[in-house]
Amino acid sequence: MGGSSSNKIQNRTSHDSKSLYAVILAGGAGTRFWPLSREAYPKQLLPLMGEGSLLHQTIRRVQGFVPPGNIWIVVTEDKAQDIQFHLAPLGSMANHIRLIKEPMGRNTAAAIGLAALYLHRLSPESVMIVMPSDHAIPETEKFLEALRLALHGAEDDYLITFGIQPTRPETGYGYIQANPSEVINGLLKVECFVEKPNLQTAQAYLADGRYFWNSGIFVWKASKILSEMKIHLPHLYAALKEMENLLFLPSSQNENDKSERRISLCAALYAKLESISIDYGVLERSQNILMVPAYFQWSDLGSWSALDDIMEKDEDGNILKGNVINIESRNSTIFAGERLIATIGLRDMVVVDTPDATLVSPKERAQEVRKVVEKLKQSGREEHLIHKTVERPWGRYTVLEKGKGYKIKRIEVNPNAKLSLQLHRRRSEHWVVVSGVAKVTRDRETYLVHSNESTYIPIQTQHRLENPGEEPLQIIEVQNGDYVEEDDIERFDDDYGR
Amino acid sequence: MGGSSSNKIQNRTSHDSKSLYAVILAGGAGTRFWPLSREAYPKQLLPLMGEGSLLHQTIRRVQGFVPPGNIWIVVTEDKAQDIQFHLAPLGSMANHIRLIKEPMGRNTAAAIGLAALYLHRLSPESVMIVMPSDHAIPETEKFLEALRLALHGAEDDYLITFGIQPTRPETGYGYIQANPSEVINGLLKVECFVEKPNLQTAQAYLADGRYFWNSGIFVWKASKILSEMKIHLPHLYAALKEMENLLFLPSSQNENDKSERRISLCAALYAKLESISIDYGVLERSQNILMVPAYFQWSDLGSWSALDDIMEKDEDGNILKGNVINIESRNSTIFAGERLIATIGLRDMVVVDTPDATLVSPKERAQEVRKVVEKLKQSGREEHLIHKTVERPWGRYTVLEKGKGYKIKRIEVNPNAKLSLQLHRRRSEHWVVVSGVAKVTRDRETYLVHSNESTYIPIQTQHRLENPGEEPLQIIEVQNGDYVEEDDIERFDDDYGR
Numbered sequence: 001m002g003g004s005s006s007n008k009i010q011n012r013t014s015h016d017s018k019s020l021y022a023v024i025l026a027g028g029a030g031t032r033f034w035p036l037s038r039e040a041y042p043k044q045l046l047p048l049m050g051e052g053s054l055l056h057q058t059i060r061r062v063q064g065f066v067p068p069g070n071i072w073i074v075v076t077e078d079k080a081q082d083i084q085f086h087l088a089p090l091g092s093m094a095n096h097i098r099l100i101k102e103p104m105g106r107n108t109a110a111a112i113g114l115a116a117l118y119l120h121r122l123s124p125e126s127v128m129i130v131m132p133s134d135h136a137i138p139e140t141e142k143f144l145e146a147l148r149l150a151l152h153g154a155e156d157d158y159l160i161t162f163g164i165q166p167t168r169p170e171t172g173y174g175y176i177q178a179n180p181s182e183v184i185n186g187l188l189k190v191e192c193f194v195e196k197p198n199l200q201t202a203q204a205y206l207a208d209g210r211y212f213w214n215s216g217i218f219v220w221k222a223s224k225i226l227s228e229m230k231i232h233l234p235h236l237y238a239a240l241k242e243m244e245n246l247l248f249l250p251s252s253q254n255e256n257d258k259s260e261r262r263i264s265l266c267a268a269l270y271a272k273l274e275s276i277s278i279d280y281g282v283l284e285r286s287q288n289i290l291m292v293p294a295y296f297q298w299s300d301l302g303s304w305s306a307l308d309d310i311m312e313k314d315e316d317g318n319i320l321k322g323n324v325i326n327i328e329s330r331n332s333t334i335f336a337g338e339r340l341i342a343t344i345g346l347r348d349m350v351v352v353d354t355p356d357a358t359l360v361s362p363k364e365r366a367q368e369v370r371k372v373v374e375k376l377k378q379s380g381r382e383e384h385l386i387h388k389t390v391e392r393p394w395g396r397y398t399v400l401e402k403g404k405g406y407k408i409k410r411i412e413v414n415p416n417a418k419l420s421l422q423l424h425r426r427r428s429e430h431w432v433v434v435s436g437v438a439k440v441t442r443d444r445e446t447y448l449v450h451s452n453e454s455t456y457i458p459i460q461t462q463h464r465l466e467n468p469g470e471e472p473l474q475i476i477e478v479q480n481g482d483y484v485e486e487d488d489i490e491r492f493d494d495d496y497g498r
Numbered sequence: 499m500g501g502s503s504s505n506k507i508q509n510r511t512s513h514d515s516k517s518l519y520a521v522i523l524a525g526g527a528g529t530r531f532w533p534l535s536r537e538a539y540p541k542q543l544l545p546l547m548g549e550g551s552l553l554h555q556t557i558r559r560v561q562g563f564v565p566p567g568n569i570w571i572v573v574t575e576d577k578a579q580d581i582q583f584h585l586a587p588l589g590s591m592a593n594h595i596r597l598i599k600e601p602m603g604r605n606t607a608a609a610i611g612l613a614a615l616y617l618h619r620l621s622p623e624s625v626m627i628v629m630p631s632d633h634a635i636p637e638t639e640k641f642l643e644a645l646r647l648a649l650h651g652a653e654d655d656y657l658i659t660f661g662i663q664p665t666r667p668e669t670g671y672g673y674i675q676a677n678p679s680e681v682i683n684g685l686l687k688v689e690c691f692v693e694k695p696n697l698q699t700a701q702a703y704l705a706d707g708r709y710f711w712n713s714g715i716f717v718w719k720a721s722k723i724l725s726e727m728k729i730h731l732p733h734l735y736a737a738l739k740e741m742e743n744l745l746f747l748p749s750s751q752n753e754n755d756k757s758e759r760r761i762s763l764c765a766a767l768y769a770k771l772e773s774i775s776i777d778y779g780v781l782e783r784s785q786n787i788l789m790v791p792a793y794f795q796w797s798d799l800g801s802w803s804a805l806d807d808i809m810e811k812d813e814d815g816n817i818l819k820g821n822v823i824n825i826e827s828r829n830s831t832i833f834a835g836e837r838l839i840a841t842i843g844l845r846d847m848v849v850v851d852t853p854d855a856t857l858v859s860p861k862e863r864a865q866e867v868r869k870v871v872e873k874l875k876q877s878g879r880e881e882h883l884i885h886k887t888v889e890r891p892w893g894r895y896t897v898l899e900k901g902k903g904y905k906i907k908r909i910e911v912n913p914n915a916k917l918s919l920q921l922h923r924r925r926s927e928h929w930v931v932v933s934g935v936a937k938v939t940r941d942r943e944t945y946l947v948h949s950n951e952s953t954y955i956p957i958q959t960q961h962r963l964e965n966p967g968e969e970p971l972q973i974i975e976v977q978n979g980d981y982v983e984e985d986d987i988e989r990f991d992d993d994y995g996r
Contacts, residue, residue, distance in 0.1 A: 035840070327869050340881050342533070342870040344859035351858050360849050360858055361842035371825050372840040383838050400898045401908060405949075406932040408906070408974055410899060430930045430952050432976040434904040451903075452978040454928050454952065476906055476976050478930040480950040 019123045020151075021070045022062040023115045026055060026083055026133040027105045031373040031384070032303050035357040036335065039385045042079075043301065044134035045086050049311050054301070055083075055133045056090060061140050062129065063093065065147070072118075073133070074100045074111045081498075085393045103267035108216075109281040110273045113229055113240045119222035121248060127154050128225070130218040130278075135300050136310045142296035150219040150292040153187045159228065160187065160219040161283060163212025163291040164298045168309075169202035172302055174214040174279070178291050187290035193279060212291065214279065215298055225282070232285040233276070239269050304350045304359075304366040307333055322353070333363065355388040355398075393496040394419050395472070407484040411465070413438075413473040418466035420494035427481030427488060429457040431465070436473030439466040462492065516568075517621045518649075520560040521613045524553060524573045524581055524631040525603045529871040529882070530801050533855040534833065537883045540577075541799065542632035543584050547809050552799070553581070553631045554588060559638050560627060561591065563645065570616075571631070572598045572609045579996075583891045601765035606714075607779040608771045611727055611738045617720035619746060625652050626723070628716040628776075633798050634808045640794035648717040648790040651685045657726065658685065658717040659781060661710025661789040662796045666807075667700035670800055672712040672777070676789050685788035691777060710789060712777065713796055723780070730783040731774070737767050802848045802857075802864035805831055820851070831861065853886040853896075891994040892917050893970070905982040909963070911936075911971040916964035918992035925979025925986060927955040929963070934971030937964040960990065 030042025037043045044055040051057070059071055075083045080101050087094035100115050112130055119126035129147065137143050150160040163176040175194045182189035193214060197205060205211035229237040246262045246269075274281070283289055299310045308331075311319050318329055322336030329346035336353045343351060350366045352359040359369060376384040389398040394417035400408040413419070413436075421441065431438065432454040440449055441464040442457060448468075449455050457463045459481065467473035481488075491498060528540025535541045542553040549555070557569055573581050578599050585592035598613050610628055617624035627645065635641050648658040661674040673692045680687035691712060695703060703709035727735040744760045744767075772779070781787055797808045806829075809817050816827055820834030827844035834851045841849060848864045850857045857867060874882040887896040892915035898906040911917065911934075919939065929936065930952040938947055939962035940955060946966075947953050955961045957979065965971035979986075989996060 035838075325870050325873050327866055339853075340533075340855040340879075342855060342857045342859075342867070344857070344866050344870070345863040346858060346860070349858070353856060355837075357838040357840060358849075358851060358856055359840045359842070360844060360847070361840075362844070365843040368825055368842050369840070372823050372842070375823050375825075381838075400906065403932065403972070406972075406974075408898065408908075410906075428950055430928075432928045432930075432978075434901065434976065434978060452926055454954065454976075456952065474901070476904075476974075478932065478952075478974050480930075480932060 018067055018070075019125045019127060020066050021072060021119055021126055021128050022059075022066045023100075023112070023119075023128045023130050024055070024058055024071065024073045024133045025108060025111055025130065026073050026075045026079070027102070027111060028132070028134050031370050032367065033301070034369050034373050034384060035354045035359055036352055038383075038387055040082065040390075041387055042134070045082075048301070048307065049136065050138065052089070053086065054136065055086065057137075058131055058133050058135070059087075059090065059093075059097070061137060061143060062131070062147075065144060066129070068093070069096045069098070071096065072098045072100055072115060074102060074115050076105050077101045077103055081393075081496075082391075085391060088393075103270045106270060106273045107275040108278040109229070109233060109236060109276045110240075110270065112218075112225065112278050113233075113236060114243075114270075116222040116225050116229075117240055117244050117247075120226060121244070124223055126222040127151065128218075128220060128222055130220075132216050132300070135215070135217075135298065137296055137298050138310065139296040143294075146292050146294040146296065147219065149186050152185045153290045153292070154219045154221055154224075156185075157221065157224050158184075158187070158288050158290045159224060159283065159286060161190070161289060161291050162215045162217035162294045163188075164215050164294050164296070166202075166206050166211065166213055169199060169206045170213065171196055171199055171202050172306075173300065175205055175211045176214050176291055178210055178212060178293065180210060184290060187292050190283075190289040190291050193284050212293060213298070215294070216279075216300070218278070219292075224288075228282050228286050228288070233274065233281045236274050236276075236281070239273055243269050302367065304333060304352065304361075304369070305363040308363070331363075357383045392419075393417075395467075397477075400476075402484065405480060405482060405484070407479040409477045409479070411475050411477055413465060413467035413475075415467055415470045415472065418495060419464060420496075420498060421462060421464040421492040423460060423462045423490045423492070424457075424481070424488050425460060425490070426483040427479045428459045429463075430478040430480070431455050431457070432476045432478075434474045434476055436467060436471050437469045438473055438475060439468040440464070441466070464493075516565055517623045517625060518564050519568045519570060519617055519624055519626050520557075520564045521598075521610070521617075521626045521628050522553070522556055522569065522571045522631045523606060523609055523628065524571050524577070525600065525609060526630070526632050527603075529868050530865065531799070532867050532871050532882060533852045533857050534850055536881075536885055538580065538888075539885055540632070543580075546799070546805065547634065548636065550587070551584065552634065553584065555635075556629055556631050556633070557585075557588065557591075557595070559635060559641060560629070560645075563642060564627070566591070566594045567596070569594065570596045570598055570613060572600060572613050574603050575599045575601055579891075579994075580889075583889060583994075586891070601768045604768060604771045605773040606776040607727070607731060607734060607774045608738075608768065610716075610723060610776050611731075611734060612741075612768075614720040614723050614727075615738055615742050615745075618724060619742070622721055624720040625649065626716075626718060626720055628714075628718075630714050630798070633713070633715075633796065635794055635796050636808065637794040641792075644790050644792040644794065645717065647684050650683045651788045651790070652717045652719055652722075654683075655719065655722050656682075656685070656786050656788045657722060657781065657784060659688070659787060659789050660713040660715035660792045661686075662713050662792050662794070664700075664704050664709065664711055667697060667704045668711065669694055669697055669700050670804075671798065673703055673709045674712050674789055676708055676710060676791065678708060682788060685790050688781075688787040688789050691782050710791060711796070713792070714777075714798070716776070717790075722786075726780050726784050726786070731772065731779045734772050734774070734779070737771055741767050800865065802831060802850065802859075802867070803861040806861070829861075855881045890917075891915075893965075895975075898974075900982065903978060903980060903982070905977040907975045907977070909973050909975055911963060911965035911973075913965055913968045913970060916993060917962060918987075918994075918996060919960060919962045919990040921958060921960045921988045921990070922955075922979070922986050923958060923988070924981040925977045926957045927961075928976040928978070929953050929955070930974045930976075932972045932974060934965060934969050935967045936971055936973060937966040938962070939964070962991075 030037035033043045153160045177191040178188035317331035319333040324334045324336045325342045327344040329343050332346040332349045334351045348363045373384045395412040395414045397409045397411045438449040526540050528535035531541045651658045675689040676686035815829035817831040822832045822834045823840045825842045827841045830844040830847045832849045846861045871882045893910040893912045895907045895909045936947040
């Protein structure tokens, strides 16, 4: 993907490519793909199909099309570090990606407005390609074709939305009604936006030919979207301008204090912003919208059943992944991991297995998984929050078992990575190295622990675990204590600024 | 159960209760309830419903009705130790239960013939109540009523079979056609045995009233079944007589040698026995059969769907067990353990979860689970053989994880129990005590390891783990080595004769 990228940049428009930006919205919550997605591991981080996660794929889709450094990700403050760690596998490219942090989630109008503020400040000519981070678009070339067309319209100060040509009477999407008699440089004038239709209406839309799926992909100048916000969302616009003043205030003495105060003022302003989508807030109200008719395969992956539209199936219509033994099932989606999932004679079912939770549902009801998540929340459980294996900047850990007074973890430390210098008030830890070499700091001593050796960290003792080698380090940690939760940790020094 | 048992014995017949025996057939394989049942953990050991396992329930059903010491279990040699361990929770009663060991499984005619040999030798008047170990009969009193009736018939030298009054047009059972015009002491003359019918025939049987389900429960004199075998299964009978000569040969010098030779001769004879059911081999051919019409709830638990006939359901017709979050499913059976199973809108489905395998199937196809087991066998996997938690005479262990060069187990040792004195050639072991106190023997030292302490057993070192206390001992064992399989064990001393 993005291989012949230099061509694309030259071909695209007369516009200076330097001021072309991709703005990826990565604020999605992630209940729809539970149990694979969790609150701390939302849909955009999932490797559902193809290479890498949906977010990785979104980035690669425009990599080369926009200049290095011009890929921005809008993310809420609390998710920013997870996203940052998640970008690491992209290598040096990850360093060029800029995160725009929202103090909290306030829907797409606010997120796009915030990004537009920054971009407009950088250059009044900035053009932004706005993309959700969790959609599936397998055909990059076709996407870029549509994008080139859209850029022309954006140059001419239109707001451009991507309308996907429908391939079935889908009732799960909103539609855009275009006016094919008004074509401007290959772009269509938009008549109106329509809500998710019932089946009959969707069938009529499909037959009609003027209706397109509303994809949530947009292209426009930062200056143009801001001026439209000023008209259609005046309160939101005013608050953003106030934030701009705070953010870009000339620096003075005692800068640190001011900066902290500014951040908290910004957060207070942001918290009060109207939570509205860009579609409702601007697009449906503006007269300056054009639609690029797009012919690529696309899915918003709104639920497990949406994989059907986008993933390859076996001859019986099944999507099978992982350790599955299947006897004569049809049109079913079975996502297994290492554990065995045996299925017999299923029809149109979804089965999703993870180490701590399994979902079984007919496809047509898979979107009700949110009810399961709701029940988990109400009962104070954690299967909706985190996975058994938790990714960390230094590697990952898996809780193998938790019992009264103890917890067992497998900890994997990446080559040359180290955990923070830390201390636990209420637990001791036994570490058995099963592969690699560990460098252990315990109080004032530092020593190596090799495979098949063990060491002991007493309660209330400063310690640090480090992988000084070039191969991964794996240890089994047995925690003992009256309280063995993650929040019993005091950090003294950390490579990752935690 | 079996509370007012002394009454029953007095009431039952004029027959001397001392020669009344319960013979429980425990040779079942256990693929039908996979993944809950495994080859090493067959259906009769499962606690599917009620108190204890199906085998425990079968024993308790006749406990008190037959004298202590008169409960015999016929089991194959290779399963005998597992069954023995499984009986331990029954307490002192377990010591009175006698195991009759078949060298290998050879169907019910052989198993019953073998038990009859022994019983007839004890007393020519012995009466045997033959019962499968893995059926569900929740109503003990009604069962005992039928049993009393059956005993009268057995006294009069009839072979008595239990026919269950059908409550639905079941196509999964064989039927007995009785002749209600010939009633002998409340028992009916049997016209014939009929194979599993199709639905239409089963409906006709149900309407007819003369048809009963063939339950596989029998009562007869040992002498009578042997004489019927002599007529209808002459080869099998002759081989059994030959075995009898070997088994009951007067002892002489060098008894040990002879005994070993006898055992291997018996095994060779047994291996050649015709593998035929008692129904085909004797009952269908004999003229001396009476049927006791039985009116108790009964199921042979032939597949997961059979639980419907015997277990309590919620208001939506579901059987839910364990950690289940269910959204609007109906008539479904969900067996979960500690892991979360979330189900949405299921209809007539079976979902069974275990730590290493999950089954999802429509109820009506649940019996095809044997195809899954077949595939597992073919692919050389072990999910059909054992569970992640393996019961041992001293407690149990659970494999928490196995990786390249290591294996992690949680080991629970019962109070006052000890593992064998042993040695591993290819692995070392780290033990971390998480609760209780361990007494550890390592080479010539013996020492205590308390909770939150650890110890290390080097490779090729004799060692023993023991729980000297009154509370359960739990340790986490991390094995390290190039080979970490169970068969790397050399035993020097063992409380359990292994």
